[in-house]
Amino acid sequence: KWNEILNTVKTEHEISDVSFDTWMRPLEVFGIVDNKLYILVPSEQMALSYISKKYYLPLKVAIAEITGIEYEIEFILPEQAKKLHTTKAPKTPSAPVGSDNSNLNPNYTFETFVVGNNNRFAQSAALAVAESPGEAYNPLYIYGGPGLGKTHLMHSIGHFILEQKPDTKVIYVTSEEFTNEVIESIRNGNASSMTKFRDKYRKVDVLMIDDIQFIIGKESTQEEFFHTFNALQTQGKQIILTSDKPPKEMETLEERIRSRFEWGLMADIGVPDYETRMAILRKKAESDNFNINDEILNYIANNIKSNVRELEGALNKLLAYNNLVHTEITMDIAQKELQNIITPDKPKEITPQLIIEVVSEHFQISLDQMISKNRSSDIAKPRQIAMYLCKNMTDIPLDTIGSLLGGRDHSTIIHGIKKISEEYETNETTKSLIETIKKKINPN
Ligand code: ADP
Ligand code: MG
Numbered sequence: 001k002w003n004e005i006l007n008t009v010k011t012e013h014e015i016s017d018v019s020f021d022t023w024m025r026p027l028e029v030f031g032i033v034d035n036k037l038y039i040l041v042p043s044e045q046m047a048l049s050y051i052s053k054k055y056y057l058p059l060k061v062a063i064a065e066i067t068g069i070e071y072e073i074e075f076i077l078p079e080q081a082k083k084l085h086t087t088k089a090p091k092t093p094s095a096p097v098g099s100d101n102s103n104l105n106p107n108y109t110f111e112t113f114v115v116g117n118n119n120r121f122a123q124s125a126a127l128a129v130a131e132s133p134g135e136a137y138n139p140l141y142i143y144g145g146p147g148l149g150k151t152h153l154m155h156s157i158g159h160f161i162l163e164q165k166p167d168t169k170v171i172y173v174t175s176e177e178f179t180n181e182v183i184e185s186i187r188n189g190n191a192s193s194m195t196k197f198r199d200k201y202r203k204v205d206v207l208m209i210d211d212i213q214f215i216i217g218k219e220s221t222q223e224e225f226f227h228t229f230n231a232l233q234t235q236g237k238q239i240i241l242t243s244d245k246p247p248k249e250m251e252t253l254e255e256r257i258r259s260r261f262e263w264g265l266m267a268d269i270g271v272p273d274y275e276t277r278m279a280i281l282r283k284k285a286e287s288d289n290f291n292i293n294d295e296i297l298n299y300i301a302n303n304i305k306s307n308v309r310e311l312e313g314a315l316n317k318l319l320a321y322n323n324l325v326h327t328e329i330t331m332d333i334a335q336k337e338l339q340n341i342i343t344p345d346k347p348k349e350i351t352p353q354l355i356i357e358v359v360s361e362h363f364q365i366s367l368d369q370m371i372s373k374n375r376s377s378d379i380a381k382p383r384q385i386a387m388y389l390c391k392n393m394t395d396i397p398l399d400t401i402g403s404l405l406g407g408r409d410h411s412t413i414i415h416g417i418k419k420i421s422e423e424y425e426t427n428e429t430t431k432s433l434i435e436t437i438k439k440k441i442n443p444n
Helices: 002-012 017-024 045-067 078-087 120-131 150-164 175-188 191-202 219-234 255-261 274-287 294-303 308-325 331-337 352-362 367-371 377-393 398-404 410-426 428-441
Strands: 028-033 036-040 072-076 140-144 170-174 206-210 238-243 265-269
Touching (some): 002 017, 002 045, 017 045, 036 078, 045 072, 045 308, 120 150, 150 170, 150 238, 175 219, 274 294, 308 331, 352 367, 352 377, 352 398, 352 428, 377 398, 377 428, 398 410
Parallel strands (some): 036 072, 170 206, 206 238
Antiparallel strands (some): 028 036
């Protein structure tokens, strides 16, 4: 995390490599006491005052952004660190844990999960499993792209079950953790470490393994998973899995395992639509007591479409800014703060093809009609407008315009362009019509 924080400061503030190596790389986190994060400056006094002047704010913002916690920060020298050490032992922040040791993130509950068209099915499947573990669908297999809420839903199930029946044994692990434990128990090589592993995983009521795709290619893990699965399944214990893809796309996974994934219910989570993205942003802003206007939420929702984690990241960034600077977030600030996250859609290149398409769409006539010989005015006029716009918005030669519009000759094109130019000058309606179409072709 610390490196990530330093690197964020480096890129966001365009700090040169040499400055970075001199001032920032030597910094270390000494510890956290209450809400204060002590940063150890391992060299003399001058560096400390310089660093705290120059990097205090950037570091504070980056820390808030990445950890989600607004720490006070204080730079200290090694001597001070020694004293601090003897007076107050710094606490390391503890990972959020549930009422038991199941490692559930307290924020990932059904209450905080926004339901939309993209996840309605998965959410209801998850709830059904939470209400009657082992009975509704077993296993429940949730799949979808990164940052779409798989882990959130999985934890929600865990919380729900533990709230209903606090003595239920629920285990949540990532597939890496599971793999590491398999390897560890094999490495120890004695029967008791294997028994310990099996006791842990085969005597649970609910087993949740996140990102199961990572067991692909790991033979002993697959083997152990297979036996764990069978043991739990026969006892009617609930198994919940998530993955980035459906079982049938996990080509290199052993068949006997893949088929087990398909035994229960498979539910996918897709990309949220606009309404859902807005609802997620609103809910998050509300729970953070963040007063931000809809125009800005709208800007975020329109620009970040395929990943809820990134959507939240953008909002967090503005929240961090707001907490530090205490001014209302305006559109200008939002655009500036989010420019690294949001890369605006590249403006479309203006080609005669694009112009012809937009014009025909605007007048609801087909491309065929545009290039046809038909000279009735409701088709000839749009065609002439297309000629005029091609002349005005691109620098392609008239002959090319002619051939794109059904092989018309030079003089026909000149005539069309002249006619529309005159109307543009004399007729307000034509003028605003042309401007409207221009905007459609080039929104910027
Ligand atoms: P995944 O496991 O699919 O990669 P996560 O469950 O970690 O994604 O979700 C990423 C972030 O987005 C989390 O902070 C999560 O709370 C949030 N999130 C995703 N979907 C929703 C949703 N429908 N409602 C509220 N928050 C969501
Ligand atoms: Mg996840």
